[in-house]
Amino acid sequence: MLRNDAAARLLPAADPGTRLTDAAPVWLSAAHTAARTAVRLPGPRTADAPATPAFGEVGERSFEAHPSPRDDGSIVWWLVDDTDHRVVRSALTKERERTAFLTQASNSLLSSLNLGRCMDVTAQMAAEQLADAALVIAPARRRRLPVVSCLRGQSPVQFEQQVDPDGVPGLGEALRGFPPVPSRWIDPASAPEWMVPDGFGPVGSIVITPLPGHGVPAGALILLRRSESTAFTEGEEVFARLFAARAGAAMSAARLYAEQSSITEILMRELLPPTLQQTRGVDFAGGYQPSQDHERIGGDFYDVHPALSDDEASLVALGDVCGKGLEAAVLTGKIRNTLHALLPMADDHQRVISLLNTAMLNSHHTRYATLVLASVLRRGSDVKLRLTSAGHPSPLIIRTGGTVESADTSGTVVGVLPKAPARSTDVVLAPGESCVLYTDGITEGKGGPLGDARFGEARLRRALAECAGMPSEGIVERIQMLADQWVGQGSHDDMAVVVISAPRTHHLSAVDGHTRGRFTA
Amino acid sequence: MKSSSPHGPSADPETRLLTDKLWDAVVRADEYAATELVLGALDGGAPAESVLLDVIAAVQGRVGEEWAANRLSVAQEHAATAINERAVTALSLHDAARTEVTRGRLTVACADGEWHALPARLLAEVLKLRGWKVDYLGAQVPTPHLITHLHRSDADAVALSGSIATRLPTAHAAITACQAVGVPVLAGGAAFGADGRYARLLGANAWAPDARAAADRLAAGPLPRPRPDHQAIDDLPHLADQEYTIVARSRSALVRTVLAGLEEAVPEMRGYSDLQREHTAEDLAHIVDFLATALYLGDGELFVGFIGWTAGILAARGVPARSLSPALGILSDELKDFPRAVDFLARGTDAVSSFHRTTAGKNA
Numbered sequence: 040m041l042r043n044d045a046a047a048r049l050l051p052a053a054d055p056g057t058r059l060t061d062a063a064p065v066w067l068s069a070a071h072t073a074a075r076t077a078v079r080l081p082g083p084r085t086a087d088a089p090a091t092p093a094f095g096e097v098g099e100r101s102f103e104a105h106p107s108p109r110d111d112g113s114i115v116w117w118l119v120d121d122t123d124h125r126v127v128r129s130a131l132t133k134e135r136e137r138t139a140f141l142t143q144a145s146n147s148l149l150s151s152l153n154l155g156r157c158m159d160v161t162a163q164m165a166a167e168q169l170a171d172a173a174l175v176i177a178p179a180r181r182r183r184l185p186v187v188s189c190l191r192g193q194s195p196v197q198f199e200q201q202v203d204p205d206g207v208p209g210l211g212e213a214l215r216g217f218p219p220v221p222s223r224w225i226d227p228a229s230a231p232e233w234m235v236p237d238g239f240g241p242v243g244s245i246v247i248t249p250l251p252g253h254g255v256p257a258g259a260l261i262l263l264r265r266s267e268s269t270a271f272t273e274g275e276e277v278f279a280r281l282f283a284a285r286a287g288a289a290m291s292a293a294r295l296y297a298e299q300s301s302i303t304e305i306l307m308r309e310l311l312p313p314t315l316q317q318t319r320g321v322d323f324a325g326g327y328q329p330s331q332d333h334e335r336i337g338g339d340f341y342d343v344h345p346a347l348s349d350d351e352a353s354l355v356a357l358g359d360v361c362g363k364g365l366e367a368a369v370l371t372g373k374i375r376n377t378l379h380a381l382l383p384m385a386d387d388h389q390r391v392i393s394l395l396n397t398a399m400l401n402s403h404h405t406r407y408a409t410l411v412l413a414s415v416l417r418r419g420s421d422v423k424l425r426l427t428s429a430g431h432p433s434p435l436i437i438r439t440g441g442t443v444e445s446a447d448t449s450g451t452v453v454g455v456l457p458k459a460p461a462r463s464t465d466v467v468l469a470p471g472e473s474c475v476l477y478t479d480g481i482t483e484g485k486g487g488p489l490g491d492a493r494f495g496e497a498r499l500r501r502a503l504a505e506c507a508g509m510p511s512e513g514i515v516e517r518i519q520m521l522a523d524q525w526v527g528q529g530s531h532d533d534m535a536v537v538v539i540s541a542p543r544t545h546h547l548s549a550v551d552g553h554t555r556g557r558f559t560a
Numbered sequence: 561m562k563s564s565s566p567h568g569p570s571a572d573p574e575t576r577l578l579t580d581k582l583w584d585a586v587v588r589a590d591e592y593a594a595t596e597l598v599l600g601a602l603d604g605g606a607p608a609e610s611v612l613l614d615v616i617a618a619v620q621g622r623v624g625e626e627w628a629a630n631r632l633s634v635a636q637e638h639a640a641t642a643i644n645e646r647a648v649t650a651l652s653l654h655d656a657a658r659t660e661v662t663r664g665r666l667t668v669a670c671a672d673g674e675w676h677a678l679p680a681r682l683l684a685e686v687l688k689l690r691g692w693k694v695d696y697l698g699a700q701v702p703t704p705h706l707i708t709h710l711h712r713s714d715a716d717a718v719a720l721s722g723s724i725a726t727r728l729p730t731a732h733a734a735i736t737a738c739q740a741v742g743v744p745v746l747a748g749g750a751a752f753g754a755d756g757r758y759a760r761l762l763g764a765n766a767w768a769p770d771a772r773a774a775a776d777r778l779a780a781g782p783l784p785r786p787r788p789d790h791q792a793i794d795d796l797p798h799l800a801d802q803e804y805t806i807v808a809r810s811r812s813a814l815v816r817t818v819l820a821g822l823e824e825a826v827p828e829m830r831g832y833s834d835l836q837r838e839h840t841a842e843d844l845a846h847i848v849d850f851l852a853t854a855l856y857l858g859d860g861e862l863f864v865g866f867i868g869w870t871a872g873i874l875a876a877r878g879v880p881a882r883s884l885s886p887a888l889g890i891l892s893d894e895l896k897d898f899p900r901a902v903d904f905l906a907r908g909t910d911a912v913s914s915f916h917r918t919t920a921g922k923n924a
Contacts, residue, residue, distance in 0.1 A: 147788045151742045155714035160742065194782065293711075300712055335705070488841035489819075490812025501835075505635040510591060513642030517635065520675045523700070543589070 049097055049118065066095030067104055067116065074106040074114050094121075101125055137278055140168050144282055148289035152296040155187075155197065161250075161260065161286040162189035169279050170262035172236050175250075177258040177290065178214055179204065190236045200233050207231060213249035216256025222248040222276055240265055246276070248283045252291030260286065310336045310368050312535070318345040319353055320417035322540040324511035326519045330363045330480070330533045338367030339478045339535035342375055344382055349417070354378075354385040357476040357537050358410030358431065367533075370404055388412045388427035388463050392453060399454030407454035411476050415539055420470045422541040427463040429453050432482065435475045435500065436466055437514070441507040443500045446474070468541040471508045476539070480532035481522045494525045511538040575614050578606075582647070583619050587632075589639045595650040602656040609689050611651060612682050613771055620644050620678055630876040641678055648678075652685055662691035664716040666778065667743075669697040669706055671722055671731040679749055680721035683771040687719070690775050703734045710743050717744050717783050719774060720764070722751035725866070726849040729804075729856045732762040732792065739763070739786035746783060748774050761857060763795050796858065803898045804855040807848065814894060815844045821890035826883070844887060846870075851891070851904060860904040867908040871915040884912045 040062070042053050053062035060068045070093035093104040100122040107115045147160045158175045165173035166189040177185040184202060189195040205211035207230070209223035227242035235242055243264045250257040260283050264271070271279070315323040329337035341357040356378050360367045377398050381391045391412065399408070409430035416423045426434050430452030436444040450461025468474060477499070484494045502521050506514045515536050522534055578601055585593035601611050623640045626632040632640070651657055668684040670677055677699035684696035695713060697706065710718070718738045722731045728751055735745045747756070747764035748771075756767035765783045768774035777783075793799065807814070819841055823829045832840065847870075854863035871884060892905040 143788065147742070150740050150788065152711040153714050153741070156742050296711060300708070488812070488815050488838070488845035490815075505633065506638075507635075508589060509635060509639040510589065510642045510646070512645065513635075513638045516642065516675070517638045523673070523675075 064095055064097055066093060070104060141281060144285050148285055152293050154290060154293040154297060157290045157293045158187040159195040162187040162195045165260060165262060166191045171265050172239055172263040174234060174261040175258060178256050188236045209247040210259060213247050213259035214256055216249060216252060220249055222246050246271060248279055250283050250287030250290060252287050255291055257287040257291040307336060310372050312341055315343055319349060321415050321422050322511040322542055324515045325537045326515040328534045330531055336368040337533035338363045339533040340371035340375055341535050341537045352414035352416040355413040355415060355537060356410060357535060358408050359478040360408045361406050363533055370406055374408060389461055392429050392459050392461050396453045396459035407452050409452050422468040424466040424474055425463055426466060427461050429459060429461050432479055435503055437473045437503050437507055439469060439471055439507060441504045443503045470541050471543040473511060473514055473538050473540040475503060476537045478535045480534035484522050484526040484531045486526040486529050494522055511540040514538045579615050579618050582615055583622060586619055586640045586643045589643055591643045591646045594643050594647045598647045598651050599654055602654045608651060608657045609686055612685055616644055616647055617682055628873060644678060648681055648685060659689055659691055661693045665693040666717055666719060667695045667715040668719045669701040670699045671720060671727055671734045672700050672702045673727045673730055674722055674724060675699050676723035683719055683774055686771050686775050703737050706734060707737050707741060710741050715743055717746055719746045722749040725751045725862060726853045727751060728758055728853055735762055735764055736792040744783035744786055746774060758857060798858040803900050804852055807855055807901060808852040811848050814848050815841055817894055818844050818887055818890045822886060825886045851901060854904050855900055860907050863904045864907050864911045867911045868915060871912055885909055
């Protein structure tokens, strides 16, 4: 064996003449034996085919060994130090894994605006990548801390913990969110029992990391490792903070969304169409479809104001404010309130309409509305109706035999001219007969099999003729379905329908949530 | 005779009797008799779940069959369904249906455009009886509403009901959207196929053949969580050929062309009234819708099955099934650049001729 000076420094035992097996590490001498065998093998060999290098460690450093066979059968080994290269590569791999993890975390967290699910995802991902178990704690609700805990490989568990966060070192500060505090190591012995998931075993290390939110505290992340696991390195801690930043942003977005949507819901509740049922011996059913899928309210409205006694008439109002969407919906709310206030004079439709007209002219809204009023009174087994249209499509009456009549009432729209004259009509419904109030969204919808026809009143009448004797909800559903299918994927205006029916059989009351149906005959 | 019996093989005589009585009440549109029957059964100790599924659901199944056989009009079908709905409402307010919440929270909904709410309603009631907190969103829920609801309600899962196959592309959008916000979906209903094949194809996390099986599946343990890296297009790689998109988009134009072609090919159509013409156009629109859905799913059997079913419906209404063939022929000429569509239409035409042969043989 021969060597140069560099080799002498690397392998001090490799004096010239010693055997390679005595002087070099096992991996190198094994590679040498293999290379020698290859050289001796008969057969064609391309001279410049690069021989495969061997890899291994000498002392604390790692090397790449390239053999180059010489004509005399001996082999020169070129040793290249690749320690730094390997360190860099393993760091790169680790960074890539972390980036992939953070990307995945962002994707999963961004997809949900629900606080509970964000906490689930955070706990589960942290338990898979950062620790043996993880807890996510949201700021207290009514003195209770919402907690999600997750053991590696298991599903997250949600619970609420009644505890003073300041009783746990580091937790109070982390949950306050400001001033910013670093992650804090706590003595595993001082951790309260609820912090350690069932079946976790002895705790090796615990770190509490604050979850930074959008100016509001989002919560805290607690990571637990078992005794046998290594404690957190500095790099891991930095990584945990990056993850915590994402989780905190997602959780505070979810909280903001929940607050906003609950405000919207409370404000919108008053604008939603009411659920109708049998009232004072008359069947009512209503259906509403706003023009835009993402909205639940629009420019159409209806209400049934039940009479206070059996001798008085109930008032039904159905109308359409010009325009659609939220702004129109706000005006429907005002009209509905005004009509409610005018209930004491509900017998006089013209007076109600005139007062509403004045109120709308005097308001700052420039919109106008059409509406139809119906006073409904049960008399024996019949239902007496007084109908008044103010610029609205005439109500349609479905008679027992399947004839469909248009109610003879007309008037001008409300909110445009100083006066709004309207002509009322009286109609009697025999048992099983119905009166249909609808907005023009139903008849104006464009579509059909050929795509360009309006649904129109003729089609509506034809459909209603088939509905003779049907229960009121059935008629509403049928009209809504036909109008919706007619329009298909196309756009449509708001659509509202109310059906008033005289019950078919002689009953005092039906199932209205409190009483059972009872026969009078 | 199978189709006229609404009873499962296990239905006991009492349940049978109740089912027959309810059927009579529902067909007479007598809601009072219907609710009295249901409440009487509960008072007599019948389990609420059994009344829902073995009686009301059985009657509803028979309503559909009788309609298909032209023994009920569309309006009668609606009336019967409304009566059944009221019977369910009456049941849900009875003491026997009062249950405490012992399990998690679920959302039950129909996809947009799906008007058959009763199956979903029955499932919602069964799940309540089994101790779930249930948010029942009803028929035809636009996907944005469903997602808003999920953001707000931390539901463990969504049970999505579908009856009409042509709504499957919309149902797919709903499934994908639910999963995108991290909520798994259990699909059920006739639209997803008798063996649930379309539920699997559209990536639902679970499928159940009926309400009882759905409730059992949900009780058995949490549904698998949606995979965050999943892309909906991976389920349906054939959509890349754009056949679905183009056929669905040109629906009206196709119906118009086929209608004009038919008037040329079938002389008696020239004497049709506007109403008859519109009915024919509606039938054609249905054919195009099913063809588009079959293209979406990449499943010609769906189209062939629909054509066979239509032939049966037409025959029940005294229209010869072979009248379908010219329409399929014109459609095929119109879509000659779309190999998948042409293949499905050819198979549909075969189904019409074999239907014609079998019925002709029976009549001979």
